[in-house]
Amino acid sequence: xxxxxxxxxxxxxxxxxxxxxxxxxxxxxxxxxxxxxxxxxxxxxxxxxxxxxxxxxxxxxxxxxxxxxxxxxxxxxxxxxxxxxxxxxxxxxxxxxxxxxxxxxxxxxxxxxxxxxxxxxxxxxxxxxxxxxxxxxxxxxxxxxxxxxxxxxxxxxxxxxxxxxxxxxxxxxxxxxxxxxxxxxxxxxxxxxxxxxxxxxxxxxxxxxxxxxxxxxxxxxxxxxxxxxxxxxxxxxxxxxxxxxxxxxxxxxxxxxxxxxxxxxxxxxxxxxxxxxxxxxx
Numbered sequence: 447x448x449x450x451x452x453x454x455x456x457x458x459x460x461x462x463x464x465x466x467x468x469x470x471x472x473x474x475x476x477x478x479x480x481x482x483x484x485x486x487x488x489x490x491x492x493x494x495x496x497x498x499x500x501x502x503x504x505x506x507x508x509x510x511x512x513x514x515x516x517x518x519x520x521x522x523x524x525x526x527x528x529x530x531x532x533x534x535x536x537x538x539x540x541x542x543x544x545x546x547x548x549x550x551x552x553x554x555x556x557x558x559x560x561x562x563x564x565x566x567x568x569x570x571x572x573x574x575x576x577x578x579x580x581x582x583x584x585x586x587x588x589x590x591x592x593x594x595x596x597x598x599x600x601x602x603x604x605x606x607x608x609x610x611x612x613x614x615x616x617x618x619x620x621x622x623x624x625x626x627x628x629x630x631x632x633x634x635x636x637x638x639x640x641x642x643x644x645x646x647x648x649x650x651x652x653x654x655x656x657x658x659x660x661x662x663x664x665x666x667x668x669x670x671x672x673x674x675x676x677x678x679x680x681x682x683x684x685x686x687x688x689x690x691x692x693x694x695x696x697x698x699x700x701x702x703x704x705x706x707x708x709x710x711x712x713x714x715x716x717x718x719x720x721x722x723x724x725x726x727x728x
Contacts, residue, residue, distance in 0.1 A: 463612045468528050473540060481534035483550075484519030484716050491521045491535060492545035494703035496597070496657035496667070497561045501545045502715075503698030504568055504575070504653050509718065510694040513572045515551070520701045520715040562594045565650040575650045586644040589636075589651035597658045599625045609668040623674065626662075630679050633659055637681035652689060660686035697721055 460466045483489055488505070492498040508516035523529040523544050530542045538546045539559035547564050549556040549571075558564045566587075569576035577583045604622035607615060633655070636643060643651040658667070663679060663686040665671035677683065689695055700712040700721070709728035712720055 463606075464610050465526075468525065468531075473536075473542065474531075475533040475536040476528060476531040477533070479532035479534055481532070481538070482521055484521075486517045486519050486716075487515065487549060487551035488518035489521070489548045489550060490518050490545060490702075491523050491538070491547070492702050493523050493525055494699065494701060495525075495544065496601070496661060497543075498545045498702055499657035499699055500561045500654050501547065501564050501568075502701040503657070503695050504565055504650065506694035506698040506701075507653070507692075508568065508572050508574055511572075511574055513574065516568070516572060517718070518715070522702050522704070522713050524704070560594075562590055562654060565590065565654055569650050575648065575653065577644070577647065577649065582644055582647070586649040586651045589643040590654050592632075593651070593654045593658065596629050600629060600658060600662070604670070605668045608670055608673070626670075627674055630659065630662070630674070630676065630682055633685075634679040634681045637685050642685070648689070652685075656686065656689045656695070660689055664690060700724070 457471050461469055481489075481491055490501060490505070492501060494502070502520060505516050505518050523535065523546075525544060529535065530539075530544060535546065536542055538548065538557050541559065543559070545559075545561055545564060547558045549558065549567075556567075558567055566576070568574075576586055599622060604619075604626040607618040607622055611618075633643075640646070642648050643655060659682065661667040662670065662674070663676045663682045665676065671677070700710050701715045702713065703711045704713060705711070709724065712724050714720075
């Protein structure tokens with residue numbers, strides 16, 4: 447039977463699927479709860495989804511470069527439990543999405559939401575992973591904003607209909623699989639002649655794209671590696687593996703993680719020594 451949209455859409459039933467309990471057509475807080483604040487200037491409220499991993503990787507990369515001002519507290523926001531709809535979280539991000547960061551070294555504190563905005567802020571604050579050369583800087587920003595505009599088709603599009611949707615819809619899966627493969631091809635062509643997205647140097651463009659497309663290429667996203675034949679994108683594979691081997695990236699992937707192997711889950715991070723504590727406990 448062909449579905450015919452009603453004249454006026456109404457939210458009269460749950461959509462089903464993994465995120466049905468938190469989906470709703472209105473914004474705003476659902477409950478009163480203030481966010482915790484740690485001792486470091488940078489306070490991150492997040493979960494280790496691809497968008498969350500962008501920020502923890504960036505912070506760990508900055509610390510690896512010796513930027514002590516990038517020390518941070520990472521507080522777990524469990525989106526499956528609706529933590530993103532607390533009054534404290536909504537005050538920081540009216541869009542109720544992770545990640546959110548507050549820079550308390552400024553007066554007044556600076557709130558930041560949207561992962562691309564946070565990456566750009568940190569790059570400019572610390573003068574790292576974003577070239578001062580105008581042409582190279584522009585290329586980094588081109589690919590940063592490409593990622594921000596493209597990933598929703600990979601995540602909310604392909605990922606949802608292929609992996610999470612309670613009903614598998616052939617048209618939707620075909621449509622978004624086609625787009626996911628087109629995006630991989632865009633990256634593969636770019637990386638054929640460039641070590642990284644902006645050129646020869648690793649930048650916030652790579653830090654933004656890798657948690658999505660690198661994870662997909664490495665078979666970690668939506669259990670879709672074979673379906674999308676990700677191994678055929680040779681240049682993306684080379685790029686994904688090279689970034690995956692960086693120590694700061696390995697640490698960043700662990701922060702606010704609540705799935706996978708226990709030794710890879712650092713639910714909250716409040717000190718660099720927390721990684722050692724996790725390793726010793728495993």
